[in-house]
Amino acid sequence: MALKAIKQGARNDIGIAAVKTLLGARFGERFQTGDAVRAQHAHTTTYIPAQLPDAVVFPENAVEVSEIVKIASAHRVPLIAFGAGSSLEGHINAPHGGISVDMSRMNRVIEVNPEDLDCTVEPGVTREELNTFLRDTGLFFPIDPGANASIGGMASTRASGTNAVRYGTMRENVLAVTAVVAGGREIRTGHRARKSSSGYDLTRLFVGAEGTLGIITSITLRLNGIPEVISGGVCPFRTVADACNAVILTIQSGIPVARIELLDALQMKACNVYSGLSYEETPTLFVEFHGSAESVALQSRHFAEIASEFGSKGFVWTTKPEERARLWKARHNAYWAQKSLKPGAAILATDVCVPISRLADCVAATHEDIAANALIAPIVGHVGDGNFHVGVVFDDKDADDVERVEAFIERLNSRALAMDGTCTGEHGIGQGKMPFLETELGEAVDLMRQIKHALDPDNIFNPGKIFARA
Structure with a gap:
């Protein structure tokens, strides 16, 4: 994890120069080498030092992604897929140099199938854009990592967020992807069926691969119906342990909570100052329930009873959208x-x-x-x-x-x-968590390396992430 362990890798300067010439001629203004745009595509929202790519290219469709991969493969030049840049473990850094592939122009909602509760989108669509598009269908995409991340980035890091306790993570909500792999082939990992026994689960292989196996060009997602009623509220406790024990009993009791977030006393103080709130500065749970008017009222009462067993200072909840929005905006602004x-x-x-x-x-x-x-x-x-x-x-x-x-x-x-x-x-692992992955999974990391080598023999897809040695 140490800063000194994150170093600039070996560079293929001859290959990089050739690829810059070829991509510049092919993409014109959609190929940028300026310092400012390169810096924007290597920034990290944590303390890991930025490692800039040599250039940034902006494809607009899967055919163009395939072209980029073919050119980079021929010259063995790294490609780093870029979504919204909100990842936290150095995922978008370029330790070996290379080309950042900005997917923001691939932002179409390809199709929505309301009867089947699914949709297919390009990777540059953000979660907020998707839910705005879906609003009139009565459906929504529930995965909410806080940042307005791109769907491609969320799939690549196997993101989750505040709703995961009820709706799962990206692992459970991605039905299939298409991806451009080594040599420039585009493959499809599955179809829209809710289950399949057809061969290896390639979808799950790409979900969480952090862009190290290929570049995702579309994602098919599960959707959910917008709840009839949403209730939410805050519940302060005397200690962090009391708050956590209330969470444990709530989950073990089978109460279908949609969100249950812990903020300790210092985080509550920071949120009060930053977001202009006046909550008690003590360990606090932010809780939300989804369902009918009767069910959310019943769930809220059951939770309040559990909270009181652990010395809660009172659970105050509301179904008013504007009050809930203010509450969750403060939670999403926790980093700032x-x-x-x-x-x-x-x-x-x-x-x-x-x-x-x-x-x-x-x-x-x-x-x-x-x-x-x-x-x-x-x-x-x-x-x-x-x-x-x-x-x-x-x-x-x-x-x-x-x-x-x-x-x-x-x-x-x-x-x-x-x-x-x-x-x-x-x-995710990125650069920052690499030493801990070895401790966590041991020899299984060697199997990951073998998969990486089999699918990306020239190590061009986001090298230097997940494990230092491919």
């Missing part, structure tokens, strides 16, 4: 609220996930670790599925501060793995 705690400082945003029965133990131990090391590190998380995030605020120019923070991150990941959890519930 964290930055406001120490203006000018860096944020290391990280996540782990543990079995729900170990959630309280893991969060409480992490809180103790933060306090013992005098860190500024608010906790926020999609705790309904055991996933929580820590945003460590620190001075990335102070070597001692960096070392202290990285030691904390190592302990956090070790703690989650010791509880039979994972080093990342939704951020």
Whole structure:
């Protein structure tokens, strides 16, 4: 995880020069080499240093993606697919140089099938654009990672978010993809059927591959009906452990909660300041239920009863859309609220996930670790599925501060793995989590390398991600 471990890789300067000439001639103004646009396509929203590509190309359809891959393959030049740039583990960096393939112009909704509750989109469509398009159909796409990420990027990182406890992650909601693979072939991994026993599950292979096996050119998604009624509210607790134990019992009781988010006292303070709220600055759950008027009222009452068993200071809920929107906007702005705690400082945003029965133990131990090391590190998380995030605020120019923070991150990941959890519930591996993947999966990582080599023998698709040695 250490900064010094993330280095510039070997470059193919002759190949890069040839590819720049060929792509420049083919794409004209849609091929850019300026410093500003290159920097925009290597920025990271965490502290991992940016590694700029040599150029950026903007394809408009799958045929053009195939052309780009053929040219890059012929000269063994890296290609880094770029969505919205909201990933957190250095996924869009170019450690070996190469070409950033910006998918933002491939932003069509190809088809919507309301009767089958599915749709097919190009990878540059963002989740907010998709839901705006779907609004009149009575359907919506539920995966909500907070950022207005692209669907292609969400599929590539196997994203989830606030709704995952009810609707699942991208793993459960992607039915099929098309992707351009080595040599420029476009393949289709499946069709719109809700289940299939046809051969290897290639869809799941590409969902979460972080662009290391090919470039996704379309995604077929499950959709859901917009709930008749949505209720949401806030529920403060005395301690983080009390809040987590309330979550555990809620899930174990089978209450069909749609969202259940934990914000610790420091995160509540940051949200109050940044979003102009006046909530009590104590560990708090943001909760939401979807269904009929009767069902959400019943679910809210059952949750309130559970919360009271763990010393809740009262669950206040509402079905008014404007009040819920204000609440969730504050939750989605948690990252920017964290930055406001120490203006000018860096944020290391990280996540782990543990079995729900170990959630309280893991969060409480992490809180103790933060306090013992005098860190500024608010906790926020999609705790309904055991996933929580820590945003460590620190001075990335102070070597001692960096070392202290990285030691904390190592302990956090070790703690989650010791509880039979994972080093990342939704951020992905990228560059930042590579050492922890080896610890988590051991020899299985060698099998991943073999798959990578079989599908991408020249290592042109997003090299230097997931594992340093392909």
